[in-house]
Amino acid sequence: MGDKEYVLNISDRRPEGKFITPILKGLAYTLKNFFSKPITIKYPTERREVSDRWRGLHRLKVDDQGKLNCVACGLCAKICPPQAITIVPYEDAGGTRYPKEFVIDELRCIFCGFCQEACPKDAIELTKVYDFVDYQREDFIFDIEKLKNPEKYIFAGK
Amino acid sequence: MLEFMTILIVKTLVAFVVALLIVAYSTWIERKVLGHVQLRHGPRRVGFHGLLQPIADGVKGFFKEELIPDNADKPLFVLAPIISIGASVTLVVLVPFGDTVTIMGREITLYLTDLDVGILLILGISTIGSYGGILGGWASGNKYGVIGGMRGAAQMISYELSLALAVIAVVMVSGSLSLVDIVNSQTGLWNIVKQPFAFVLFIICGLAELNRTPFDMPEAEAELACGFNVEYSSMKFALFFMAEYCHMFVFAALVTTLFLGGWHGPIVDGPHWFFLKTFFMIFFCVWERSTFPRLRYDQVMSFGWKILLPFGLLNILLTGLWMLIFNI
Numbered sequence: 221m222g223d224k225e226y227v228l229n230i231s232d233r234r235p236e237g238k239f240i241t242p243i244l245k246g247l248a249y250t251l252k253n254f255f256s257k258p259i260t261i262k263y264p265t266e267r268r269e270v271s272d273r274w275r276g277l278h279r280l281k282v283d284d285q286g287k288l289n290c291v292a293c294g295l296c297a298k299i300c301p302p303q304a305i306t307i308v309p310y311e312d313a314g315g316t317r318y319p320k321e322f323v324i325d326e327l328r329c330i331f332c333g334f335c336q337e338a339c340p341k342d343a344i345e346l347t348k349v350y351d352f353v354d355y356q357r358e359d360f361i362f363d364i365e366k367l368k369n370p371e372k373y374i375f376a377g378k
Numbered sequence: 379m380l381e382f383m384t385i386l387i388v389k390t391l392v393a394f395v396v397a398l399l400i401v402a403y404s405t406w407i408e409r410k411v412l413g414h415v416q417l418r419h420g421p422r423r424v425g426f427h428g429l430l431q432p433i434a435d436g437v438k439g440f441f442k443e444e445l446i447p448d449n450a451d452k453p454l455f456v457l458a459p460i461i462s463i464g465a466s467v468t469l470v471v472l473v474p475f476g477d478t479v480t481i482m483g484r485e486i487t488l489y490l491t492d493l494d495v496g497i498l499l500i501l502g503i504s505t506i507g508s509y510g511g512i513l514g515g516w517a518s519g520n521k522y523g524v525i526g527g528m529r530g531a532a533q534m535i536s537y538e539l540s541l542a543l544a545v546i547a548v549v550m551v552s553g554s555l556s557l558v559d560i561v562n563s564q565t566g567l568w569n570i571v572k573q574p575f576a577f578v579l580f581i582i583c584g585l586a587e588l589n590r591t592p593f594d595m596p597e598a599e600a601e602l603a604c605g606f607n608v609e610y611s612s613m614k615f616a617l618f619f620m621a622e623y624c625h626m627f628v629f630a631a632l633v634t635t636l637f638l639g640g641w642h643g644p645i646v647d648g649p650h651w652f653f654l655k656t657f658f659m660i661f662f663c664v665w666e667r668s669t670f671p672r673l674r675y676d677q678v679m680s681f682g683w684k685i686l687l688p689f690g691l692l693n694i695l696l697t698g699l700w701m702l703i704f705n706i
Contacts, residue, residue: 250415250669251665253414253415253416257417258413258414260417260418260419262422
């Protein structure tokens with residue numbers, strides 16, 4: 221590799237005398253682009269397929285009877301870096317633990333996925349829902365009912 | 379007399395509604411074509427494929443707050459967009475859309491006036507329109523506005539000359555200054571064949587007159603932050619914009635009239651050919667905008683004076699020689 225390749229040759233950039241062919245070439249290029257398919261997607265109606273490892277809104281998993289897997293051990297709340305998870309545990313007469321309240325502040329959450337990794341009962345996971353919008357700050361504080369079904373909050377374009 | 383007046387008023391209304399609709403939808407064409415050239419979709423949320431977008435933009439323009447800067451020269455600031463839009467909409471009067479048609483037993487011409495000096499009037503009024511930009515830039519009391527206005531004035535003077543030279547060559551071939559006569563003289567052979575150099579010259583100078591992209595000195599977004607209209611907002615800004623697009627429509631119509639045979643075409647002559655060619659020219663304006671970068675200011679000036687002006691003079695000389703030799 222000689223030095224020559226690094227030298228910016230001005231006569232290459234603006235060929236003297238070659239004036240009309242580059243103009244026509246440029247016009248042909250843009251016309252070709254005009255007739256080819258756009259690479260952007262029509263967002264709210266079409267959406268980009270995200271990776272299976274995407275970390276979006278949280279879901280609290282339920283078992284066959286519709287009961288939460290969560291046992292309110294508090295590991296997710298402990299590991300959560302921005303402390304977005306609040307859990308109020310409850311133990312019934314038979315000694316079964318479950319969360320009385322399980323609140324995630326989605327505005328604080330950084331979607332690191334540590335809660336999913338820390339959970340010993342595989343009770344919480346991050347879904348592919350990435351475009352949740354709303355009008356009030358309060359709407360971003362998700363309780364158990366909202367967390368059970370995050371797909372309900374996919375932005376539909378209105 | 380009453381019948382004549384009625385026909386005239388109806389014709390005027392129709393012509394202006396059509397012209398303003400074309401102006402509105404030129405913005406849609408511009409955004410859509412630019413989008414597709416850049417492999418995007420362009421507007422498509424308002425109405426079918428964004429067809430209601432110009433109306434939404436208009437409504438937005440009406441309801442936005444109007445700001446007049448403290449530094450501004452208020453009367454001139456208000457007057458500038460009016461001059462701009464007034465001059466460019468007036469040009470529609472002279473555009474020949476089509477030949478005479480017979481509706482309900484009456485002969486109706488598909489143009490509003492056929493002046494003997496039509497093309498001169500068009501050149502004159504379109505220059506008045508540039509006062510809008512210059513005054514607007516000056517009156518804003520903003521340095522970008524002033525620089526934009528000054529550049530617009532200098533560019534207008536430089537390119538108006540070559541534009542007129544291109545028109546003179548066409549007038550020599552057609553033997554008339556009236557736009558209708560020019561169209562009728564192209565029945566068999568379009569002027570683009572007789573005058574290819576004048577065609578190229580006219581398009582280049584026309585783009586400079588329109589302040590479109592390779593020559594958009596007055597509003598160079600990157601260096602002047604939109605130039606002469608930097609302080610304008612809401613409907614005043616929209617008026618400048620409409621004036622620009624109306625100018626573009628008139629330019630497309632002029633290219634059609636002077637070089638592409640107006641309403642003449644294969645199979646059936648008629649206004650449909652006029653509109654087809656005009657829309658092709660509007661498309662061309664957007665197409666070239668998406669292709670070329672902006673020239674530097676000194677390049678624009680030296681190109682205008684050192685290349686286009688001698689080229690135009692030479693073209694006239696050669697046309698004259700050609701007409702003398704072949705005795706046309």
